[in-house]
Amino acid sequence: MIAYLGFYDMAPVRDANDAYWSEIRRHLGHGPDRMVRPDDLWPVWRAPDLLLAQTCSLPYRQHLANDVTYVGTPDFGLPGCPPGHYRSAMVVRTGEALRSGARMAINDRHSQSGWGNPIAYLTAHGITPGEVIETGAHAHSVVALAEGRADMAGIDLLSWTMFEELGLLPEGLEIVDLTPPSLGTPYITSRDRDPDPIAAAIEAAITSLPDDVRGRLHLKGFVRHGVDAYLAEPIPAPPNDAPTAPVA
Template sequence: MIAHLGMYDRPETAEANDRFWALIRTHLGRGPDQLTRGADFWEVWKSPELLLSQTCGCPYRTRLYGEVELAGTPDYGLPGCPAGYYNSVFIARSADAGQPLSAFAGRRFAYNEGLSQSGWAAPMVHMHDRSILPGALVETGGHSLSAQAVAEDRADFAALDALTWELVKAHDGFAEGLTEIERTEPTPALPYITALGQNPQTLFAAIEAAIRGLDEDTRNLLHLKGLVQIAPSDYLAVPTPPGPVLTEQRIRAA
């Protein structure tokens, strides 16, 4: 069986995630001794051996729906978001503080990957609704890497999920050179998933009990406030914009 909590796993949160999984395993009464790390996310998500992982809303609605079960959505207590929801934060260099998002039309936009809800889908829908088109796309492979690309002037702005932005501000020195520009509308946050054939209700109960049982420092480090149930239909209702290839064509044609 596979247990994997890689979405917000970084050196500063790794031990906290280990404690979280240990409590989930205790309440569940089964599961691997240790979390899987370093594996390909898609291989984990599609594995019939998957006991627990966390995915993003965009991969879920575009490729994983019908192939996995939802086992609850964590509530991170993010500002301006209902329980179990999150949003994207547009960030830029501090020299651009106070600029409206419209000022970034025609400038370099860093994104983690084209199947990211918070790094691609939400910001692209947000910009499209405001007739804002970037001038170039810079794919980075990760939210923190997008923020770093902006800090190092390899891009002019980016969109990070709101929890990653909190982690970047807390743990990455380059965040001192960044500023928040604007936020998107909230959408359902990253759900916990399990393979078909597993019991999502049992997992939900174990995760919920584990969150309650964590010590305060660990809960705060992981930003965990609780667990909610969000229907698959709520994830499927979130709009999916054109991907990077079609967007680059629009940029070249503009």
């Protein structure tokens, strides 16, 4: 069986994520001793022996919903967000502004927080990005901004918050606005697996975690939105041409 909970798995909090998985496994009564931490997530999400994985809202509703089983969604208590939702921070270099023609860094074309939320925000404000640069991670996007290889980016607000807390945020960047909230990063299991015992184990684990571990991961609760709620959210058009930027 496979378990993966790696969306907010920065090196300084990996021990907290390991503790979180251990608690889920303890309450569930079975599962792998350790989570996987692969570079390529698609084989994990589609694995027939998947026990639990975190995915992103956009690939879930665009590609995965018919092939996996939705378990629920963690709540991180983000400001201005209903439970089980998140939003993106629209980020530029300090003193600059969002503008048409600006180079836009995105972590991945399949990312709701890096592409879906930001492009909806920019479109609503009449801003058309210029070159779109796919960096591979929110951490790489903020570096691309700081180094002048991109001019604006949408960054998952929880990622931004944790970068700040952990001393991982480059200097010289600022948030100019926040996108409207959207449904958060869903937890999934394989298509033929019953999600109810897994959801119950997650809820119990969040409650039983030590306060400091729960706080470091920003875990506030667990919400079961349902598949239809995700499928009701719009799917953005992909970026026309998003070259992959070299990671410095």
